[in-house]
Amino acid sequence: MATTTDPDTGPSTDADANAGDPTAEFRKNQSWLFDTTAGTYLRKIVVGFVSTVSLLYLLFPLYWMVVTALKSTQEIQQIPPTVFPENPSLEGFRLVIESSLETGGYAGVVENVFGVTISSAINVDVIGIILNSLKVSIGAGVIAVVLGTIASYVLSRREFRGKNALMSVLLASLMFPGTAIMVPEWELINTLDLYDTHLSLILIYGAMTSPFVVWLMKGFFDEFPDSIIEASRIDQCSSVETFWYVIVPMARNSLIASFIFAFLLAWNELVFALTLLDNQNYTVPPGLLTFVQGFNTQWNVVAAASIIVSLPVLLGLAYIQRYFVQGLTGGAIKG
Amino acid sequence: MSYADQTRSAYGNVIDRIPESIRVYLPIVPVMVLVGVFILYPIAQAVYSSFFSKSLLSPDEGEFVGLANYQEIWTNPDLHQVLWNTFVWVSVGSIAAIGFGFVLGWLLYEKFPYTSVASAIVLIPWVLPRVVGASIWQFMFGGDQGIINELLVQLGIVDDYIVMLGSGELSLWPPIIGMIWRLAPLFALLTLTSLQGIDEHLYEAARMDGATPWERFRYITLPMMRYNLAIGFLLMLIYNIRNFSMVWVMTEGGPGVSSSTLPVMIYRTAFVDFNVGLASALSVLLFVVLLVFSYYYIKVYDKLQGEF
Numbered sequence: 203m204a205t206t207t208d209p210d211t212g213p214s215t216d217a218d219a220n221a222g223d224p225t226a227e228f229r230k231n232q233s234w235l236f237d238t239t240a241g242t243y244l245r246k247i248v249v250g251f252v253s254t255v256s257l258l259y260l261l262f263p264l265y266w267m268v269v270t271a272l273k274s275t276q277e278i279q280q281i282p283p284t285v286f287p288e289n290p291s292l293e294g295f296r297l298v299i300e301s302s303l304e305t306g307g308y309a310g311v312v313e314n315v316f317g318v319t320i321s322s323a324i325n326v327d328v329i330g331i332i333l334n335s336l337k338v339s340i341g342a343g344v345i346a347v348v349l350g351t352i353a354s355y356v357l358s359r360r361e362f363r364g365k366n367a368l369m370s371v372l373l374a375s376l377m378f379p380g381t382a383i384m385v386p387e388w389e390l391i392n393t394l395d396l397y398d399t400h401l402s403l404i405l406i407y408g409a410m411t412s413p414f415v416v417w418l419m420k421g422f423f424d425e426f427p428d429s430i431i432e433a434s435r436i437d438q439c440s441s442v443e444t445f446w447y448v449i450v451p452m453a454r455n456s457l458i459a460s461f462i463f464a465f466l467l468a469w470n471e472l473v474f475a476l477t478l479l480d481n482q483n484y485t486v487p488p489g490l491l492t493f494v495q496g497f498n499t500q501w502n503v504v505a506a507a508s509i510i511v512s513l514p515v516l517l518g519l520a521y522i523q524r525y526f527v528q529g530l531t532g533g534a535i536k537g
Numbered sequence: 538m539s540y541a542d543q544t545r546s547a548y549g550n551v552i553d554r555i556p557e558s559i560r561v562y563l564p565i566v567p568v569m570v571l572v573g574v575f576i577l578y579p580i581a582q583a584v585y586s587s588f589f590s591k592s593l594l595s596p597d598e599g600e601f602v603g604l605a606n607y608q609e610i611w612t613n614p615d616l617h618q619v620l621w622n623t624f625v626w627v628s629v630g631s632i633a634a635i636g637f638g639f640v641l642g643w644l645l646y647e648k649f650p651y652t653s654v655a656s657a658i659v660l661i662p663w664v665l666p667r668v669v670g671a672s673i674w675q676f677m678f679g680g681d682q683g684i685i686n687e688l689l690v691q692l693g694i695v696d697d698y699i700v701m702l703g704s705g706e707l708s709l710w711p712p713i714i715g716m717i718w719r720l721a722p723l724f725a726l727l728t729l730t731s732l733q734g735i736d737e738h739l740y741e742a743a744r745m746d747g748a749t750p751w752e753r754f755r756y757i758t759l760p761m762m763r764y765n766l767a768i769g770f771l772l773m774l775i776y777n778i779r780n781f782s783m784v785w786v787m788t789e790g791g792p793g794v795s796s797s798t799l800p801v802m803i804y805r806t807a808f809v810d811f812n813v814g815l816a817s818a819l820s821v822l823l824f825v826v827l828l829v830f831s832y833y834y835i836k837v838y839d840k841l842q843g844e845f
Contacts, residue, residue: 236750249648252640252644253644253648256637256640256641256644259637259718260641260659260662260718260721260722261658263662263670263673263674263677263718264661264662264673266673266676266677266684267669267673270676282687282690283683283684283687285684345571349567349568349571350568352564352567352568353564353565353567353568353569355564356561356562356564356565357565360561362558362561362562368565368569370835371572371577372568372572373831373834373835373838374828374831374834374835375572375576375577377775377779377827377830377831377834378576378580378824378827378831379576380779380781380800381779381780381781381799381800381803381804381823382580382779382800382820382823382824382827383576383579383580383583383820384803384804384807384820385583385586385803385807385813385816385817385820386578386579386580386582386583386586386817386820387575387579388593388807389579389582389586389813390574390575390578390579390582405571405575406575408571409571409572409574409575409576410575410576412568412571412572413568413572416568466664469666470664470665470666470667471667472667472668472781472782472785473781473782473800473804477804477808486666486668487666487667487668487782488668490666490668490669490672491668491785491786494668494672494675494786501676504672504676505673505676508666508669508672508673511666511669512665512666512669515664515665515666516661516664518664519657519660519661519664520657523653523656523657523660
């Protein structure tokens, strides 16, 4: 019975590669899809197809926005639309800036200084709505970060009655804002005599984002070493001094991330801005909406304005990406 | 008395003299006041207003009508259409966003180089201002120059450009497609994060024991990710049912109510028809659903915290 069959002459290329590995037999994937050449090809084709379609679905709209902004007004009206712009032009951006200079009342200044006469048919003050949004977003961000951080410190380091209930109320309050409370919020803001003020939005956005900040910062404080606080106490810091001079500087990154979260929410929020402000005080979302609805034959201008107002968001994203999942789920999911 | 205690009492300020049991609540008061006034109180206000018939133009002159607003929801066929739209929107939108998001997250984990850069790019649809994302889709679905019409013609699905946003039968779907585009990146990132959290050694061990790829997915990946997926699923439901901007920018809920969901209908009832009572009753309906979702969200959340 002295046969000399080679155990490694099976059809699997995988087995050949692992000839020296005693566990090779166990490592085989044990399915047609993974262990045969045809299966491997099928797998590669399916994965390639799915990836391509997913990426197109995800990225094409973004590409389309950029390309549309770079087309001239004539090219926008072509049927069928051109996938690559034939004559790239910055006309859209120019019209946005001209219209906002004119609507903002700077046309005279520009004419005196540069000798260029501006007359624009579009009257939306993009720079004006950006300034309004900056005011609201920074205000809301500061309120949320300051109040949220103070609260989260205590919620993290002390035990007291009702703590879990409080945390649950804060988490649940993240779920409601926006559409579910726009009508009573309108009534409330009118009762407080704050209708058409940016203060109303600052307070509401502050209330919407501070629970976020509480959860995010609580995650930070939970991991903060006790020994540092002990040391500062031995150096005779009061609890307020410890918080301000020792902990806040060390929490800098988390604080910046919290601020950016609150800022972005305020920058993007449509419902309250639309219902609680009048046209001339509009922030970016409702301002852009009037732009979209009023000039939707001039899509290059709309796309250019969209890109301009999206820039702060993209810059913010680059910074907070690391914190994104924690912020979204209140720190529930850690990588 | 230690030296530190002596000095501290010498510096002791007003705050330090308040009894410890009360002092501990002080830092929480500002946040709770803000959240209480601007988020929790309005919920109560909506419940109260839903029993009145009042106009947005004169909100102080409400007339008590009992459950008449709720009866209106029960009998009005337009509102039935809206509730059905909302159901379709939330179920189709969430399931598709989860499926697509899971695939994207897996691709990010398994196939794409430079994971952090790639995931930042994938996230762009989610962080773009809501109105910007919605207006891109409005342009793409638009009747005259829309690229999607051109694509459908090229693929041979339709013969000529069709009206999508202005058509009673089709107008519900374009905003859903836009919403999936916005939400899937979020689910992809949750998937990526939880895939990264799974210990490689588990797969190695299972492979040694001869588990097939499907078995590895079914008995390791899924169980390890179950709470994360549950949180992602609930977030998808919540974001979908709350969504206003995608519909409002693309179709304004029209034509008629063919593409209106609950939030859009609340806006239209209150700020176009000025019927605050009915809008409040619709808001209460939305709370109840959100409250159920939030309850499960918090429950899953607690489970997840217990694991770490």
